[in-house]
Amino acid sequence: MEYTTKLSVAILFITSLTMARSSFAIEIATAPSPSSPDELQKCESGLGATCGVSIYQYIFEDGVNISKECCNRLLTVGKDCHDLLTLVTIVYKRLPEKLAKESHRKNNTVWELCKTSGHISN
Numbered sequence: 001m002e003y004t005t006k007l008s009v010a011i012l013f014i015t016s017l018t019m020a021r022s023s024f025a026i027e028i029a030t031a032p033s034p035s036s037p038d039e040l041q042k043c044e045s046g047l048g049a050t051c052g053v054s055i056y057q058y059i060f061e062d063g064v065n066i067s068k069e070c071c072n073r074l075l076t077v078g079k080d081c082h083d084l085l086t087l088v089t090i091v092y093k094r095l096p097e098k099l100a101k102e103s104h105r106k107n108n109t110v111w112e113l114c115k116t117s118g119h120i121s122n
Contacts, residue, residue, distance in 0.1 A: 043085055046077040058120065059086060059106040060093075071114035079111055 047055065051070035057063030066074075074082060086107040090100045113120045 040088075043077070043081045046081065047073045055082075055110060056089070058110055059103055060089065064120075066110065066114065066120040068118050071118050071120070074110070074114050082111060083107065 044052065047070070051067075051073045054063065054066050054070050055074060058066055086103060090103055095103060110120065
């Protein structure tokens with residue numbers, strides 16, 4: 001049920017953002033359940049471009065490293081925003097179910113590894 005609710009919110013955001021912007025770029029970000037494109041933008045800017053790319057690559061492109069600074073930023077912005085941005089990216093990229101599940105797993109792995117070790121290095 002919670003997943004369905006978040007998915008519905010994500011779809012609404014994507015629809016409103018694609019209408020408002022001619023190009024839609026997702027960078028991993030910050031802030032719980034945004035209720036407007038401005039709040040989603042706050043999420044995106046919370047990690048900064050470098051950390052956003054690093055976390056995005058780990059989840060969606062088999063990246064291997066996330067610095068201590070990026071883990072600290074991720075933990076500061078919070079799990080809700082991390083989850084939401086991952087979900088929005090999954091929906092926007094129209095990932096098949098198998099890849100979506102793998103991305104959710106990696107999303108949780110990033111969070112847990114940052115929480116426990118402060119960085120990710122394979």
